[in-house]
Amino acid sequence: xxxxxxxxxxxxxxxxxxxxxxxxxxxxxxxxxxxxxxxxxxxxxxxxxxxxxxxxxxxxxxxxxxxxxxxxxxxxxxxxxxxxxxxxxxxxxxxxxxxxxxxxxxxxxxxxxxxxxxxxxxxxxx
Numbered sequence: 001x002x003x004x005x006x007x008x009x010x011x012x013x014x015x016x017x018x019x020x021x022x023x024x025x026x027x028x029x030x031x032x033x034x035x036x037x038x039x040x041x042x043x044x045x046x047x048x049x050x051x052x053x054x055x056x057x058x059x060x061x062x063x064x065x066x067x068x069x070x071x072x073x074x075x076x077x078x079x080x081x082x083x084x085x086x087x088x089x090x091x092x093x094x095x096x097x098x099x100x101x102x103x104x105x106x107x108x109x110x111x112x113x114x115x116x117x118x119x120x121x122x123x124x125x126x
Contacts, residue, residue: 016100016103016104016107017104017107017108017111018100018103018104018106018107020107021084021087021107021110021111022084022088024080024084025080025081025084025085025088028077028078028080028081028084029081031077032077032078032081035074035077036074036077036078039071039074040074043057043071068125068126071125072121072122072125072126075121075125076118076121076122079114079117079118079121080114083110083113083114083117084110084114087106087107087109087110090106091103091106
């Protein structure tokens with residue numbers, strides 16, 4: 001008897017909010033490793049090179065909507081990862097119950113904190 005592979009349509013599965021937060025935390029971790037950290041290292045190297053390079057970058061940052069938006073998105077990715085990571089650590093230390101309702105409640109709190117943090121970050125960086 002041969003076992004046929006099962007192809008699951010992920011768009012038909014209704015994951016709970018806590019699962020979506022967990023998956024987003026993993027994706028944001030990958031984005032941080034491959035995009036945010038190299039970009040931050042490059043920008044820091046460029047900023048610390050000389051006073052003229054610092055002035056050049058700040059002028060380019062203030063003049064270019066694309067660069068400003070890209071930097072803000074990278075900061076927001078990092079903020080989300082930290083906030084969701086704190087939630088995961090609290091769950092690992094059993095400070096948040098592992099029931100579905102507690103998990104969903106903590107996911108809603110994470111989204112609320114991230115939304116507030118995102119608004120403040122965008123307001124501060126723009």
